[in-house]
Amino acid sequence: MTLLEIKNLSKSFGGLMALRDLSLGIEEKTIFGLIGPNGSGKTVTFDCVTGFHRPDRGRVFFQGREITGLRPNQIALQGIGRSFQITGVFHNLSVQQNVIFSAQDKRVLRNFQSSFQASRGRPPQAMEEKIEQLLDFTGLKELKGEVASKLPHGVQKILEFGSLMLMHPEPILYMLDEPFSGLTQNELVRYLSLIRELRSRGKTFLLVEHNMRAIMDVCDWIVVLDYGEKIAEGPPREIQTNQKVIEAYLGTPA
Amino acid sequence: MKIWKLILLIAVGLLFPLIGKEGYLTHLAITILIFSILASSLNILMGYTGLVSIAHGAFFGIGAYTSGILVLRHGLPFLAALPIAAAFTGLIALGIGVPSFRTRGVYYIIVTIAFQLIASEIFDSWYAMTGGGLGLRGIPRPGEIAIPGIGLLSFKSKFGYYYLVFTFTLLIHLGIRRIIHSPLGVSLMAIRDNETKALMSGLNPLSYKTFIFVLASALAGLAGSLYAHFLEFAHPDLFSFFVSVDLFLMVMLGGAGTFFGPPFGVFILEMIREFLHEFVALRLFLYGLLLILIIIFLPDGLLKPLSQLGHRLRSKIFSAKEGSGDFTGN
Amino acid sequence: MIQVVVNGLVNGAILALMAISLTIIYSILRVPHFGLGGIFVWGAFGGFFAVTLLKVNFFIAMLLAAASMAVLGVLIEKAAFKRLRAATEDAMFVSAIGVLIALENAALLLWGEQTRSIPVPQLDFVFLLPGGVRLPAMRVLIFMVVGLAILGLYFFVKKTRMGKAMRAVAQARVAARLLGVPIDRVASFTFAMGSAMAGIAGALVGASFTFSFEMGSLSVLKAFVVVVLGGLGSVAGAIAGGFMLGVIDSFTLTYVTSQYKHLVSFSLLILILVLRPSGIFGQKLGRPQ
Secondary structure, three states: OEEEEEEEEEEEEOOEEEEEEEEEEEEOOOEEEEEOOOOOOHHHHHHHHOOOOOOOEEEEEEOOEEOOOOOHHHHHHHOEEEOOOOOOOOOOOEHHHHHHHHHOOOOHHHHHHHHOOOOOOOOOHHHHHHHHHHHHHOOOHHHOOOEHHHOOHHHHHHHHHHHHHOOOOOOOEEEEEOOOOOOOHHHHHHHHHHHHHHHHOOOEEEEEOOOHHHHHHHOOEEEEEEOOEEEEEEOHHHHHOOHHHHHHHHOOOO | OOHHHHHHHHHHHHHHHHHHOOOHHHHHHHHHHHHHHHHHHHHHHHHHOOOOOOOHHHHHHHHHHHHHHHHHHHOOOHHHHHHHHHHHHHHHHHHHHHHHOOOOHHHHHHHHHHHHHHHHHHHHHOHHHHOHHHOEEOOOOOOEEEEOOOEEEEOOOHHHHHHHHHHHHHHHHHHHHHHHOOHHHHHHHHHHHOHHHHHHOOOOHHHHHHHHHHHHHHHHHHHHHHHHHHHOEEOHHHHOHHHHHHHHHHHHHHOOOOOOHHHHHHHHHHHHHHHOOOOHHHHHHHHHHHHHHHHHHOOOOOHHHHHHHHHHHHHHHHHHHHOOOOOOOO | OHHHHHHHHHHHHHHHHHHHHHHHHHHHHOOOOOOHHHHHHHHHHHHHHHHHOOOOOHHHHHHHHHHHHHHHHHHHHHHHHHHHOOOOHHHHHHHHHHHHHHHHHHHHHHHOOOOEOOOOHHHOOEEEEOOOEEEEHHHHHHHHHHHHHHHHHHHHHHHOHHHHHHHHHHHOHHHHHHOOOOHHHHHHHHHHHHHHHHHHHHHHHHHHOOEOOOHHHHHHHHHHHHHHHHOOOOHHHHHHHHHHHHHHHHHHHHHHOOOOHHHHHHHHHHHHHHHOOOOOOOOOOOOOO
16 A cells, blocks of 8 residues: 655745655555755655645645645644654653653643643553653663753664654654764664664655665665656665666766 | 652741741742742743743733722722733733744744833823823732631731732642643643654644743733732833843743742842842843843853752762761871 | 924934844844844943033044944953854843843943933034925934945945955855854954944934933834844845834824834734744744754
């Protein structure tokens, strides 16, 4: 089943055409890569799908339902989790608070009410267990009380990823924007194994990345953008040898 | 925080008027309590949600005038006027808040300043309602209530009024503390730290900002009512732009985003005000310098470094006791 | 009616000058320098003392005001803003408010609370224009000075090296620094220029009307309204907005109400910011990250 369907997406800023008539479809339970030179429109695509920009033309469907033009919080509630190029964590909160936030109910009146209940809004037993499991799974257990801004960059990225997992409802599609940038080799291996583990649990991934080795290693299918257009798509092996792709990155020989 | 500290604080608070009685000390204490409500409510807005507001003085004033007018001109009892004033202030906040959240950063602060100035001008010019530059005089104190076991407590005296204000201050701070340590508190801090990520996690920032802005402003209005009936007087200068800046300084000085910081800041600034009572210009000049110094050198406020210093001193004293030898070098 | 417009344009010129100072400091250094209100006050006092104590004529007094405020401005930059260069705009705003309050109250402490006026006997006459419009000579001077200041600014920014450096820092500070542009010097120059202009504005107001220690806050707030109307960072917007607001205010004062004079401009400010969060010409703030 096509989980995410992007049809004829176009977006321009001022006079600059960032996306031209982009169409692509992501099958469920795949790890999908979106690559291209800087400025080719990868993050813009993410922004249009997740509601940070309204596309000029085109439509986006998730699980068959149209999500074009919805706001980011509404899209999150559909089951899409998205990470950011600039690591999205809550800097002054601890690791545990970061994770609890993702997991808890997001409705303001509900939260206000629960402040004054006997439980003081502490997460129910089931959620506490899930949080512990997550901290184990991502290797963050020892760092529970650390303030996020004090964590090394790679750990922050893992924290960001981990909090996505606990979102409520749980994401079916993970859209990760340059998740591997700045990671050490060990951290990268860890992150990749987490992704593969989740895929085996039936999740779908859309990755934007510049780290070619990692992308070619983990993705099932890759789409290449250049100047806002799709110039190639296929399995990694084909993409690696595709002439148009090589030219887009390296330029045509003089 | 340890429970004994809380009990100690409450005990001190309850027993204080026995020392102060009808004197100036009690007057000062009441002022500090009321301003603590203002500072703490501004703190949940500024320190916890990240919404810097220089309009808090205006809401303080709206509550004060509303309550004063309701009792003075329409004969409502104080206990009815207070909640109505708070609710009305919250309503105005709703009206100004919702559109203002479309703006960001410096622009947002400017909108709050503009609102403060508009409110000040209305306080100053709407003679029929507010008495304009002459102020609203003769706002009556509430009467008395009967407390089982103790007898009649009259709010007409400073002694009695102190307990009224103390009760409100205590309850409000307990409530704020509850909120801070709850999912609501975490959500507000999430908005402060990374609104984009909060958005992408399924949260609607507008509903949270609106909620907290209305709540904080309503609390300011409540404080206004308490103040107006305490002074038996209301005047535009009491709720001006400079008062808003004062409150801002109190929160920053004590430490935005901490629980005890703002009341500490209130205490320090009120002490400075007392010390320099006659020298208004000098005091304000120092405030200006303080703002600059704090934001450059102590952006986390004064309380944290002071309490850390306290801890270090304490551990030095204790280790000296356990340490090797005595002072004579044996 | 023309009188109303003319009065409005005069006030607008002063507003425009203040607004330009605010906007260049903001666009180059990202500092919302409310402290300029204090400089405005000190400029008036500077002009006053130059005329009454040093016995110089007003033109020299203006230059002295500009020079002394430029120096003061640079000192303020070093003391209150230099260390905040990497901080958020909120932090710089706090410092700026601190500067405003400190300067105003320092003036109060030093020179008292009385309202004064700078005597300029040479310009003590009035032009009588057709239609019964009275135009005091002093106000003509205001137009001339503001016009000169704008021209001067234009040539400075477009033609000189420092001007280019300032524009570079405004557009891309990190790149400018990497390319060797001396940020410290650019900051000093920017503050010097902005403060000089604010100081001149103060002297002009002190001579055409009256002045006191407390006129700074309202002036700078009004100027901020202008800057926002025209867009933070846009000099053209500051000029246009300044004259516009001056005329609007004049009309409101004369025809609508003399009581709620600020209500209109501030309500307008809120309305504009809410409808177009970046002002009319302004730079858009990025997506909150």
